Amino acid sequence: MESMRELFKVGFGPSSSHTMGPQRAALKIKEMYPEATRFHVDLHGSLALTGKGHLTDYIIEKTFAPKPVDFSFKSEELPEHPNGMIVHVFQGDQEMKQIEVYSIGGGSILFKGDLAQEPVQVYKQNTMKEILHYVDEHGISLYDYVLENEGDDFDHFLSDILGAMFESVENGLKKEGLIQGKLKLKRVAKSMFQQAQNTRREADRERLFISSYAYAVSEENADGGKIVTAPTCGASGIMPAVLYYCYKQLHIEKKDLIKALAIGGLFGNVVKTNGTISGADGGCQAEVGTACAMAAATMAWIYELNNSLIEYAAEMGLEHNLGLTCDPVGGYVQIPCIERNGYGSLRALDAAMLAKQLGYLRKNKVSFDTIVKVMKETGKDLSSDYKETSLGGLAKEFGLS
The missing domain is CATH 3.30.1330.90 (D-3-phosphoglycerate dehydrogenase; domain 3)
Known part of the structure; x- marks a missing residue:
């Protein structure tokens, strides 16, 4: 990889x-x-x-x-x-x-x-099965595995990435008005955040916070603002939303969030290597699905789950986005993309929660590698009308005058 x-x-x-x-x-x-x-x-x-x-x-x-x-x-x-x-x-x-x-x-x-140039391979292992076997055999954590391959200074890079993610959240929460383009879509992240602050029911408040963070980044992206590909621009709101929620609402320290970011990135790297993260190649399952899997693994690590349950969370995050089409209205990364980031961040949280509750009751029978393979095959079977061409689905039915 x-x-x-x-x-x-x-x-x-x-x-x-x-x-x-x-x-x-x-x-x-x-x-x-x-x-x-x-x-x-x-x-x-x-x-x-x-x-x-x-x-x-x-x-x-x-x-x-x-x-x-x-x-x-x-x-x-x-x-x-x-x-x-x-x-x-x-x-x-x-x-x-x-x-x-x-x-x-x-x-x-x-x-x-x-x-043409061959990509530089940093990791010897290419599948999650190989990675989990390696860390178990050598008695190291997934984060230690990342540093072993990336170098000890990689935490500085991750710190910069985390900072850029948080900056994109905070920038998006400050802004109002319309996003550029013919859709004339209104920014809503700031209002969602204010609603969260004024919501009494804890469960609703927490989910509104996460959604507002995802919308903030996705609205920034749609308007040409600075973001981090995680793994893409179109899915850039999911990972920052979960990480910022952990920082602000769960009070997780940044040094631990850097490790969580590395864990999520590892799962994204496996998808990139063995599947696809391109909406034009695999549909939105490749973008939002992968981001959801990454964020689910991130959240599972925050919950202090073992490696098997972290894999379980990531597997669910990707599995339940299988077949998701990429049909941006008017060719803009706005409808349904922004809403999908908010929904994907909530799905990631749910996947980690289910892994935490169900994982100790029974062993998951479906591996992450299996779902990556299925996602790739599903992407091949999808009509090109549903792979970032704006020829089918919502893009076709919505219409622009």
Whole structure:
């Protein structure tokens, strides 16, 4: 598996695959060809179909500036991934290079041809079964396992990530008004937070707090604000909501939240390695489902559950998002994405609670690795209309005038 540094990235919304990935690709190409005078970009598949709402053309044009760039939007997919593009590099009227590049989820990119590079493998183990066997055999914790592979200074990186997550929550809770785009969607996180403060019933109050935190980050993301991919921009509200809730309502210290973040990230890394975290590839089960599994594992660790029960919580978090479609209305990461983050954060809490209560009554028969495999197969079977193309589902029925 790759480093978790490739999973948690600080960047700007609204989409890790449609905004952050193309921006990284354009930056690299611009650095490689400083003599270029202009660019033409063919956006393919999901990048073409929802690129406008996800600001794909905007971020590429901004990155290549001041050199001009024009675009072609082509609905057919390139062979390697639904999020593909071909960048034509020109010097005057002469085409210097055609570069095929894919945005494969979570802001990660993959170049084809002579620019292709093999990802750096940091972990020797690739499945949760292998990881759990290793830590049991060596008598170490999951957090010690992460540091063993990432390096002792990795806690500093995680501290920065946690800080960026908390900043995105707090920024979102301060803001009011409309989110950019044709949907004219109103920000509600601040009002939800105020409702939570004024709610007497403890159970309702706690769930409102978590929801308001998830909405705060998701609204920031939808408006192009700074967030952390966890594992993607579209699902960036779930992990911060659970962690911020643990900090503010449960009074868990940051040094322990850093460890909890590492545990959640480990499960996200397994999904990224063996399944997919791309909505264009696997539907929203790959984004919100993975984030829910990560947050469930995080919460289970906070509950001081053993490794088997942490896996159980993560398995439930992903299992009960199987088949979740990605159908953003108008190509914006707003409806149903923001609400889904709030719902996903509550599901993560419930998964950890169920693992805590049920895990000691009977052994879970379904492994996390099994659910990752099923999620990947389910994603392959989903129609492309339900994988970040805005051609089916809610996006089709809602309509925009």
